[in-house]
Amino acid sequence: MTELEQYYNKFCEEKRLGRRHGQVEYQITMNYIHKYLESIPNANIIDIGAGTGRYSVQLASEGYDVTAVELVKYNLGILKSKKSSVKAYQGNALKLSRFADASFDVALLLGPLYHLHKSADKVQALREAARVTKPGGYIFAAYCMNEYGVLVYGFRQGNVKTCRKDGQLTEDFHCVCQPKDLYDYVRLEDIDRLNQEAGLTRVQIIAPDGAANYMRHELNEMDEETFRLFVEYQMSVCERQDLMGASAHTVDILRVT
Numbered sequence: 001m002t003e004l005e006q007y008y009n010k011f012c013e014e015k016r017l018g019r020r021h022g023q024v025e026y027q028i029t030m031n032y033i034h035k036y037l038e039s040i041p042n043a044n045i046i047d048i049g050a051g052t053g054r055y056s057v058q059l060a061s062e063g064y065d066v067t068a069v070e071l072v073k074y075n076l077g078i079l080k081s082k083k084s085s086v087k088a089y090q091g092n093a094l095k096l097s098r099f100a101d102a103s104f105d106v107a108l109l110l111g112p113l114y115h116l117h118k119s120a121d122k123v124q125a126l127r128e129a130a131r132v133t134k135p136g137g138y139i140f141a142a143y144c145m146n147e148y149g150v151l152v153y154g155f156r157q158g159n160v161k162t163c164r165k166d167g168q169l170t171e172d173f174h175c176v177c178q179p180k181d182l183y184d185y186v187r188l189e190d191i192d193r194l195n196q197e198a199g200l201t202r203v204q205i206i207a208p209d210g211a212a213n214y215m216r217h218e219l220n221e222m223d224e225e226t227f228r229l230f231v232e233y234q235m236s237v238c239e240r241q242d243l244m245g246a247s248a249h250t251v252d253i254l255r256v257t
Contacts, residue, residue, distance in 0.1 A: 017054045020219040024231055025209040026054065028238055029110070029140070029251055032206055036138050036253065037064070037106065046104040048093050048129060049111035053079035053086060056108075060085045067104070069096065071112075093125040102134045110142040110251070117177055117184045119194065126198035130256050139200065139254040148213060148248040149175050149185040188245050191252055200254040206238045207247030214248070 016022045033055070037043050043064055047056035050068035052075050060066040061084065069091040070076040079088050091098060093112035107129040116122045129139045150173050154160035163169040168176050175185040186194075188205075195202060212219060212234065219227060237243055244250060 019216075020222075020227060021209065021212040021216045024212040024219075024234055025249060027231055028206065028208040028235055029142075030055070030058070031235065032208075032251065032253065033059070033106070033108070033140060036203075040105045040137075043105040044103070045106045045108065046096075046099070046129075046132060047086075047108045047110075048096070048125075049109065050079060050086075050088070051075050051111060053082055053084070053088070055110065056086045056088075057082050057084045067099075069093070069098075094121060094128060096128045096132050099132045101131055103132050105134055105137045107133045107137070107139045109139060113141060114144045114183050117179055117181075119190075119197070122194050123197045126194060126200060126254075130198065130200060130254075133256045135256055137256050138203070139256065141252045141254060143191060143250050143252065144183050144185050145245060145247055145250055146173075146175050146185040146187045146190075147246050149183070152214070188250075191250070195252070195254065201257060203253045203255050204239065205244065205250055205252045207240075207244050207249070208234075208238060208251055209249050210234045210238065210243060210247050212248070 017026045045056070045059055045064050045066045047053075047066060047068045050056045050070045053068060056066045056068040057079070066086045068079060068086050068088040070079060070088065071090065071092055073090060076088060076090055079086065089098060093109065109125065109129050112125050113122055116125060126139070126141060129141070133139060150160070150169065154163055154169065160169065170176060174187065177184045191205070212230075219230065222230065
């Protein structure tokens with residue numbers, strides 16, 4: 001069992017997206033998925049790195065034809081236990097050989113890129129998502145952002161001096177992550193470079209959670225109306241380029257040509 005599988009056997013992605021900071025990310029991401037699905041009647045969707053099926057099961061319940069691919073058996077078991085119409089398989093984002101070229105209208109890649117540390121692997125995952133997506137279709141590719149890692153793990157949790165000493169932070173505070181760290185963090189220029197190497201064109205990029213992950217305690221203390229206003233606020237600013245890099249996550253929306 002890999003370190004990643006051990007991690008997800010203990011970490012419940014289902015609960016994360018159910019907590020308030022996760023709800024912000026989920027609601028805004030789904031809003032944009034729906035926005036692009038509007039132009040594709042009867043869309044066929046592949047959810048690559050589907051986790052426990054938070055996105056795929058919901059989309060299937062809305063009548064879409066959804067296929068899910070998940071690496072971790074534990075997550076796959078939870079997904080299948082929901083008894084939805086999702087066709088779920090164990091698989092790896094780097095090799096989707098089960099699926100023919102141009103099989104899907106939309107590909108969701110909302111997790112695998114967090115855990116791929118080599119640029120070549122990220123590019124391979126993007127290319128595989130593009131291969132199985134029809135020309136004119138869309139890829140939603142999510143990333144963990146560098147500044148969130150620096151501010152939270154480095155400064156809030158008091159690891160910044162050790163990270164600089166050990167070479168985990170460069171002089172300009174770019175995270176240098178290893179597979180043992182599980183997550184990898186990028187900046188916007190890194191994402192731009194990956195798109196160029198993968199030959200993909202951006203439609204738009206959004207920050208689905210913004211400051212939500214920095215404000216977990218505050219979000220939990222909010223009454224329902226205030227929390228609703230926070231989601232409304234984040235929805236209104238999630239496309240702002242001046243806030244993009246500081247978000248915990250971004251979702252890059254790409255079109256396959």
